[in-house]
Amino acid sequence: MTLQSEAVHRLVLGAVGVGLFLAIWQVIGTYRLAGMTWPPLTDVLAFIADPSKQGLFVRAMLASFASVALGYVVGILSGVAAAMLGQVLPIMRPGLDRLVAVIHAVPLVALAPVFMVLANRDLTPPAISALGVFYMIYVATTSGLKAASHTHRDLFTALGSSPTSRFLRLELPAALPALVSGMKLAIPVAFIGTIVGEWFGASRGLGLLMVSAMQNFQIPLLWSAVLIVTTASLALFGLMSLFERLVYGRFQ
Amino acid sequence: MTETAIHLDRVGKSFALDNGKQLTALSEIDLRIGKGEFVALLGPSGCGKSTVLRLAAALETPSAGRVTIDGKEPQALSRAHRLGVAFQDHALLPWLDIFANVALPFQVAGRKVDDARVKELIGLVGLAGFEKARPRQLSGGMRQRASIARALALQPDVLLLDEPFGALDAVTRRHMNLELQRIWSAQRITTLLVTHSVDEALFLADRVIVMSGRPGRIIRDISIPFERPRHPSVMRDKRFHELVDELTLALEPEGAAP
Numbered sequence: 395m396t397l398q399s400e401a402v403h404r405l406v407l408g409a410v411g412v413g414l415f416l417a418i419w420q421v422i423g424t425y426r427l428a429g430m431t432w433p434p435l436t437d438v439l440a441f442i443a444d445p446s447k448q449g450l451f452v453r454a455m456l457a458s459f460a461s462v463a464l465g466y467v468v469g470i471l472s473g474v475a476a477a478m479l480g481q482v483l484p485i486m487r488p489g490l491d492r493l494v495a496v497i498h499a500v501p502l503v504a505l506a507p508v509f510m511v512l513a514n515r516d517l518t519p520p521a522i523s524a525l526g527v528f529y530m531i532y533v534a535t536t537s538g539l540k541a542a543s544h545t546h547r548d549l550f551t552a553l554g555s556s557p558t559s560r561f562l563r564l565e566l567p568a569a570l571p572a573l574v575s576g577m578k579l580a581i582p583v584a585f586i587g588t589i590v591g592e593w594f595g596a597s598r599g600l601g602l603l604m605v606s607a608m609q610n611f612q613i614p615l616l617w618s619a620v621l622i623v624t625t626a627s628l629a630l631f632g633l634m635s636l637f638e639r640l641v642y643g644r645f646q
Numbered sequence: 647m648t649e650t651a652i653h654l655d656r657v658g659k660s661f662a663l664d665n666g667k668q669l670t671a672l673s674e675i676d677l678r679i680g681k682g683e684f685v686a687l688l689g690p691s692g693c694g695k696s697t698v699l700r701l702a703a704a705l706e707t708p709s710a711g712r713v714t715i716d717g718k719e720p721q722a723l724s725r726a727h728r729l730g731v732a733f734q735d736h737a738l739l740p741w742l743d744i745f746a747n748v749a750l751p752f753q754v755a756g757r758k759v760d761d762a763r764v765k766e767l768i769g770l771v772g773l774a775g776f777e778k779a780r781p782r783q784l785s786g787g788m789r790q791r792a793s794i795a796r797a798l799a800l801q802p803d804v805l806l807l808d809e810p811f812g813a814l815d816a817v818t819r820r821h822m823n824l825e826l827q828r829i830w831s832a833q834r835i836t837t838l839l840v841t842h843s844v845d846e847a848l849f850l851a852d853r854v855i856v857m858s859g860r861p862g863r864i865i866r867d868i869s870i871p872f873e874r875p876r877h878p879s880v881m882r883d884k885r886f887h888e889l890v891d892e893l894t895l896a897l898e899p900e901g902a903a904p
Contacts, residue, residue, distance in 0.1 A: 543735070543737070545733050545735040545737040546737055546739070548700075548703075548705050548731075548733070548737075549731065549733070549737045550754065551703075551704070551705055551724065552703045552704070552705065552724050552729050552731040552806070553724070553727065553729070553731075553750070553751050553754045553755070554724040554725045554726065554727045554729070554754065554755065555754045556756075559753070559754050559756070563739075563750070563753065563754065564739070567739070567741050644740075644741055645740060645741045646740055
């Protein structure tokens with residue numbers, strides 16, 4: 395009962411916070427408190443809903459979301475694969491750790507132009523997404539694979555477990571909560587990678603829309619693109635939080 | 647004397663500490679446990695009694711001497727999936743239900759799960775009806791029962807119990823002792839129980855070994871005379887109380903006795 399009322403309490407507070415934020419946006423826009431470049435929320439929403447703009451937004455969204463999805467999936471698969479490799483072949487582990495740390499230390503923004511000249515320009519957004527997601531997932535999975543308790547490891551040793559059986563029946567399930575947390579945190583990273591990649595001259599996408607709107611002073615268009623990206627990222631993050639709670643309930 | 651199952655032959659164990667020093671946990675431990683014998687290892691915490699059990703389970707290797715089970719290295723026993731263990735921490739896998747947890751040894755051994763055997767064991771430890779429950783939904787005592795059922799799943803040659811009831815309250819613990827006594831009397835598996843409870847050791851074991859700490863060594867080896875199966879009334883027996891007093895005294899730190 396108290397737990398439930400606590401959840402309701404938090405939900406109400408959250409709704410009040412979001413409402414306040416949107417109201418302040420609206421007030422600043424309506425009274426031009428921040429100048430001409432801050433439109434009221436209602437103007438932005440009306441712009442997005444305008445039927446003549448639908449085609450433009452849908453094309454850009456499809457391009458960007460496809461990049462986000464591709465980068466996210468590739469990043470997760472390669473991150474999990476690299477972490478498993480380090481677990482199965484411990485001799486690879488220190489090298490992998492260092493390699494991943496070096497990749498992470500290189501600023502993704504600096505890599506974007508290099509990708510642009512190296513690869514297909516439309517592959518740059520998903521590639522940068524994938525790199526960011528890869529790092530996050532590698533770290534989450536390696537720490538997750540260490541999460542099994544000492545007693546559980548002792549139990550498997552005493553039961554005469556093979557390394558494969560130990561990995562599949564103990565280490566992997568014990569790693570799932572950490573992996574899912576990593577997947578949640580990787581959602582905004584995937585979006586950032588795609589948008590940054592698109593800024594550097596992709597042929598389609600919301601990032602491209604933002605840059606061209608900014609350069610042509612199309613203020614409502616710029617805000618619309620930002621609002622769409624933010625909403626999508628937050629919605630997926632929220633979904634993953636729910637999934638995370640489910641996994642924690644089952645695996646911990 | 648019957649055939650020896652577990653044999654610790656002048657075993658010593660020392661650990662390297664972080665500061666470079668050596669900690670001698672066990673020295674010159676000589677212990678023979680016969681086939682089908684239930685031996686309780688009693689001692690104050692930190693006396694190395696758990697280390698003895700871990701040596702028998704092949705979770706540690708001795709620094710001196712030799713540990714054998716049926717004449718072979720302990721690893722041979724665990725690799726053949728002939729070893730049953732239960733720890734103070736029940737070590738049930740939280741993502742599996744009770745049935746799957748008790749069936750785990752079959753799967754780890756790469757054998758087909760014997761559903762009837764798993765069901766029978768769950769019934770034996772009094773958890774019938776809880777097959778689909780998750781460990782977190784059960785009480786501490788119920789989880790320990792499940793972990794004992796798991797230890798028995800493959801009909802092991804040797805059962806190693808490391809304070810399996812140490813985290814339970816006194817009432818549940820006594821109840822679990824009765825249950826374990828009943829289960830054990832039906833199967834008579836060679837068993838080594840590590841405990842710091844005198845009552846538990848006396849009620850369950852054929853022989854009680856008392857250890858003292860730093861470095862751990864054996865100071866007492868007492869045969870327990872009570873007939874099996876044992877009834878809880880044994881604990882009100884005069885002889886039982888005498889043994890309790892004797893063992894409690896043996897557990898007192900040297901020099902502390904008046």
